[in-house]
Amino acid sequence: MSTAYDDYPGRQTGPLAFVRRLWQSVAFRLALGYGVSVVLFMMVLLSVLYVQTIGVLQNRIDRQLVSASHRMVSHFEAYGPERLADDITETLTDGVNSDTEVYLLATAAGKKMAGNIAVSRDLLKPTFGIVEKQVLRDGRISYSRFRTELLADGSVLLVGRDMRDQKDLEQLVGNALMAAAVVSVLLAIIGAIVFRDQLESRVGAIRRTAAQIEAGDLTQRIPVSGKDDEFARLSHDINLMLDRIEILMDGVRHVSNTIAHNLRTPLSRIRAKLEVASRPGTDPAQVAQATTFAIREIEELTIVFDKLLQIAEAESGARRQAFQPVSLNDIVADVVELYEPVAEEKGVELRVRMDEDVMAAGDKDLLASAVANLLDNAIKYAGSPARVTVSTQRESDTVSLVVQDNGPGIQAIERSKVGTRFFRLNRRVPGYGLGLASVTAIASLHNASLDLDDAGPGLVARITLPRLGKMTKR
Incomplete structure (x- = not known):
């Protein structure tokens, strides 16, 4: 009888090996234990039935003998x-x-x-x-x-x-009960084997998929049957997990390639400047200029790595356990206060609109960072005359952080890409292509959604979170 584990290397064959594999199977032992319990219950039930049946017949015979004996004694007397x-x-x-x-x-x-x-x-x-x-x-x-x-x-x-x-009746009933017991034991064993094969065939599909993924093929998924049973739901959940792992692995590869590409240019510039400054007879002013340039470039790289670490921390979910009730109005007020000088310097009209009682469970620092990234982008890309509106909104089950500008906006075909690390729509504007990637990671950590919509003109960036008390675990 074949099972899902017939492809083991070095697999022993023969009756003893088959019995040994059966006994080593947890599914077989569980099913056999259940079957033995049922058989024991049936044996007890049949024994009680046997004793009761024979006992009733014997009691009736005894009553007849006593009655006949008394009648004969009375007749004698x-x-x-x-x-x-x-x-x-x-x-x-x-x-x-x-x-x-x-x-x-x-x-x-x-x-x-x-x-x-x-x-x-x-x-x-x-x-x-x-x-x-x-x-x-x-x-x-x-x-x-x-x-x-x-x-x-x-x-x-x-x-x-x-x-x-x-006695013939007792023997007949006893033989019938014994036959029923033997049949029950056989059915229990056969049922355990069938149950084991059914279970192992379903587990085998998971194991084979895991082996293929272990070999490096992350595209493999567990076949899901049309039945809505426990294994189908488990396979569906594992496939969702594998989808997430594949996305993360693709992200890791993309980030690794992008980091290597983005590091090469600034490091090459730093090296060229330092090589020129290290030549004998170089003017001290050139040395100082090269040193200042290298420090500035290294600071830029430090900012990039800090943002990447923040994204990684948000995606790991490590900070979800420290969530506390936060007021989105307080977050908006703090961020707007921080960016008011920047907006004023660039001639951007900064507006604030806030609903009452806009509360959510989350990490105040991360949410403030997300709003700051959105506001920073809005100020960079605002039109002329430049206007940026930061608002909070409260619905029945959700609360939102909204940043709207009157700039050129983002074409619909590009909106799915802007959350990718290092993706930049306009490379003439200073930046690293990590702002919206950070916002996306923070929104995911908070079970929230980030939506980018056309404001006609401009862009509306909206982070929608569950209201306090509506948070669901992901």
């Missing part, structure tokens, strides 16, 4: 031993239960007066209650259940019943 002997003979020949009835009437000396069983010494002793013994009935051995009474004249009366039919 009323009519004497001769009439009792005639009554026994008539009962044995009336054709009613004659094949199972057992009677014996013997004198005190042991002489048989009537009945269908042979007299023996142990049968002449009175019994306490009802007993079962082997007797010689009509010339053959009979396993009978009987009651012995000592009559007033010393004679002995034995009233019983042949238990051959009862």
Whole structure:
């Protein structure tokens, strides 16, 4: 029987190896344990049924024997031993239960007066209650259940019943219960094997996909069946995780390539300046100029790395645990106060509009950084006369941070790219192409969305967050 693990290298074959693999399977052991529990329950239930069935039949027989014994004793007391002997003979020949009835009437000396069983010494002793013994009935051995009474004249009366039919019934019921137990055990084992194969086939698909991904093929995904069961939902969740991992890995490769490309140019400029300054006889003014240039370039690179570290920290989700209730109005007020001198210097009219009670759960510093990035871009690209509006808005379930300018805006085809690290629409404007990438990462950390829409003219950048108390874990 093949399973999802038949492709193991060095796999042993043979019955013993198959049994060993079965026992090593957690699925098989769980299913077998469940099956054994069911079988034990059935065995207990069938045993109770057997005891109750046989017990009811035996109790009925005992009641019949007691009733017949009392009737015979009453007959003896009323009519004497001769009439009792005639009554026994008539009962044995009336054709009613004659094949199972057992009677014996013997004198005190042991002489048989009537009945269908042979007299023996142990049968002449009175019994306490009802007993079962082997007797010689009509010339053959009979396993009978009987009651012995000592009559007033010393004679002995034995009233019983042949238990051959009862024993046959007990054996039949016992065999049926035993067969049911054997079938139950076999079904439990077969069910455990089938359950194990079904489970391993589903787990095997996950394992094979994991092996292909481990080999470097990040495009592989787990096949999802049309059934809405636990494995289908698990496969769907794992595929979503793999999609996210693939996106992150592509991002890492892109960032690595871009960083290497962007570092090469400033480092080459720094090296060229320092090489010129290090030549013998170089004018001290040139040395000082080269040193100042190198320091400025290194500071620019430090800013780039700081932004990359902030993006990485936001994407990791490490700061989500420190979220606290924050007022978006306070954040906007602080950022606007910081940028008012910059806007005034560049001749940008800076407007602020805020709704009341705009609260969210988040990291105040990160949200302030996101607003600052949006406001910085708006001031850079604002039109003429330049106007930038920063506002907060409150809806029933959400709150928003909105920055709007009257600049050229962003074409719809380019909006999906502006959140990519180092992507710049206009390279004539100073920048590193990390501002909107940082905003996107911060919005994702807060379970928020970043939307860029046309303001006609200009651009509306909107960060929409869940209202305080509406935050959902991602």
